Amino acid sequence: MTLDFHKNHRLLFGTVFGLFLALSGIIAVGPALWVQNNNRPLPDSRPLTDEEADGQQVYLSEGCVYCHTQQVRPIPQDTSRYGRASAPGDYARLGPRDLWRQTPSVLGTERTGPDLSAIGDRQPSDIWHHIHLYQPRAVVGASMMPSFPWLYETKAEAAPGDVVVPVPQSHGPDDGVVVAGPRARALVAYLLALKQAPLPGATSTVDPTGSTDASGEALGVRIYGARCASCHQAGGEGVPGVYPPLVDDPVVLADDPTRHVQIVLFGLSGETIQGTTYPTVMPGWAEQLSDEEVAAVVNHERRSWGHEAPTTTADDVARVRQGGPPDEQ
Numbered sequence: 001m002t003l004d005f006h007k008n009h010r011l012l013f014g015t016v017f018g019l020f021l022a023l024s025g026i027i028a029v030g031p032a033l034w035v036q037n038n039n040r041p042l043p044d045s046r047p048l049t050d051e052e053a054d055g056q057q058v059y060l061s062e063g064c065v066y067c068h069t070q071q072v073r074p075i076p077q078d079t080s081r082y083g084r085a086s087a088p089g090d091y092a093r094l095g096p097r098d099l100w101r102q103t104p105s106v107l108g109t110e111r112t113g114p115d116l117s118a119i120g121d122r123q124p125s126d127i128w129h130h131i132h133l134y135q136p137r138a139v140v141g142a143s144m145m146p147s148f149p150w151l152y153e154t155k156a157e158a159a160p161g162d163v164v165v166p167v168p169q170s171h172g173p174d175d176g177v178v179v180a181g182p183r184a185r186a187l188v189a190y191l192l193a194l195k196q197a198p199l200p201g202a203t204s205t206v207d208p209t210g211s212t213d214a215s216g217e218a219l220g221v222r223i224y225g226a227r228c229a230s231c232h233q234a235g236g237e238g239v240p241g242v243y244p245p246l247v248d249d250p251v252v253l254a255d256d257p258t259r260h261v262q263i264v265l266f267g268l269s270g271e272t273i274q275g276t277t278y279p280t281v282m283p284g285w286a287e288q289l290s291d292e293e294v295a296a297v298v299n300h301e302r303r304s305w306g307h308e309a310p311t312t313t314a315d316d317v318a319r320v321r322q323g324g325p326p327d328e329q
């Protein structure tokens, strides 16, 4: 039998069909099986709660995805700021919302604002997110992110159970209090759930490249910028009535850095600082920052803005960490 495709239709269709099956296997079925076997949710990740999943819908419908990505590229520009490089397993915890709606795509393609893959780690304060969503410029002076005031309500007085948003006077309404609506609460729950679970076998979630130098100075600058400046501001000046300044702050200038280290590790709330009681909370960073990183950022604050206060070491931070939060000692 010769390979006469012009006369032998069985041969023609058989060959074409065979090729079709082979290509389907290579292009579609094989990869789908691979994904099914290799794209499991990471061991330490958990599915979104109902509220967080609602928040994801708000995220999509308000168009956050047009300006924010959730994919960290494996290059230093990304990994030094946004977390480790993203892996397929990061997205595997997301599933279709129901039978009719497919798994929402949150990867994003354009990064007008920062990547949000690990924003729940980088900015763990719900109240900060509310202030920022209500009016980004209240906490990030030069921000060009749009504000989302329609997610909030202005009331004469807060009712019990309301999430009050302490918007700085300069950006808040003339009378009344700003209260987070249900969509804002869901959205912020979703943002706080954006964390990178460790990859199995990986030792650190932070990319070590360029993170340390002999004095830790560059590390301190980087951590301050990534973790502290959103509230205390780049120049340490704070936000009047909302976030305290660190410039000339008694804790930062104290000869003994122990309390400074304690506050950075375990957080602080309800304290009156130089006559002002702040309506917000300082998150603790014990889980996110290593001893070296805490020492570096504490020393950065003790050596910046004209400060010349005594510095601390990673060993001292380790001792304070072991001692636990002050009220449990």
Ligand code: HEC
Pocket: 059, 062, 063, 064, 065, 066, 067, 068, 112, 113, 114, 115, 116, 119, 122, 123, 129, 136, 140, 143, 144, 145, 146, 148, 187, 191, 230
């Ligand atoms: C037009 C583009 C744009 C849109 C739309 C937008 N953002 Fe942003 N976003 C930015 C820019 C620019 C910044 C950086 C300045 C700042 O922090 O305000 C930012 C910053 C942020 C940050 C802080 C990130 C960090 O690393 O500190 C969060 C959180 C955030 N946006 C969440 C959202 C959410 C949630 C939405 C949707 C409700 C949204 N953004 C919509 C542009 C945008």
Ligand code: HEC
Pocket: 123, 125, 128, 223, 224, 227, 228, 229, 230, 231, 232, 242, 243, 244, 246, 249, 250, 251, 252, 260, 263, 264, 268, 269, 270, 271, 272, 273, 277, 278, 280, 281, 282, 283, 285, 297, 298, 301
């Ligand atoms: C979400 C906002 C927020 C972030 C982020 C934040 N802080 Fe704070 N910080 C506060 C608030 C609010 C207070 C005051 C708490 C109080 O009054 O009880 C505070 C207080 C402090 C104090 C104590 C000041 C005093 O006199 O008691 C230090 C020191 C400090 N922060 C350092 C840091 C460092 C270092 C970082 C970054 C690793 C950081 N903060 C990140 C909100 C924040």
